[in-house]
Every structure is written in structure tokens, then in C-alpha cells.
Amino acid sequence: MNNSPFLKLEIFCPEENVNEILEALAGAHVGEIGNYDHCSTISQVQGSYRPLEGAKPAFGEVGKLILGTESKIEINCREEHLVEAIQAVRLVHPYEEPVINVIPLVNHHYGATI
16 A cells, blocks of 8 residues: 555646546546546636736736636645646646646545545
């Protein structure tokens, strides 16, 4: 059994890119819990950003505020796979600056599953 600490990744992306990102993460051994793989949660969220001078936005125009719906992927990742996971997401993510939050989990301290 692998006792590497778990992290939770939160990745924000357009809905049409969710499957490609999930497949890239699966290739990096992310989303594996016990005898299961491809374990994730996807929800719709409202996001906003304004591209600044020098930006090359995938959507929108420099200087204009963008408000819209995007997907949030939440998925568990063993610490030993983190660098590979981030690289995999960056290869397929359409945003110039993808938001990838890395959150430490303490579930193992309390006997919780993961």
C-alpha cells in the first residue's frame, strides 16, 4: 500500500476541455483511490478575469472584463505525482495561465478514506 500524502487539485477550465484534462490527469496516476481510478468531481462555477497588456487570452480581449461559466475539476493526487500532474494539465489546458490550486489533505490523520 502506498502511504504518500494526498493532495486535492482544483482545476478551472472551459466545459469542453474537461474530458481532455481528466485523461491527461489519469495518465499521471491522478484520481486513483484504492481500487478505483478516474475519481473526480466536476461542478459549474462562475469565473471572471481581465486580460492585461501583453496577455494572449484564449477567450476575450485585452482590457475587457470577462464573466462566464466554467468547470471546476476536483481530484485527489498523491504528492509523488504532483509535478507530473501539473505538467500534464499545462500540456492540454487552453488557458495561457491555468488556475491549478494544490490543497493538502489531512484525511489520513483521522482514518478517513483515501
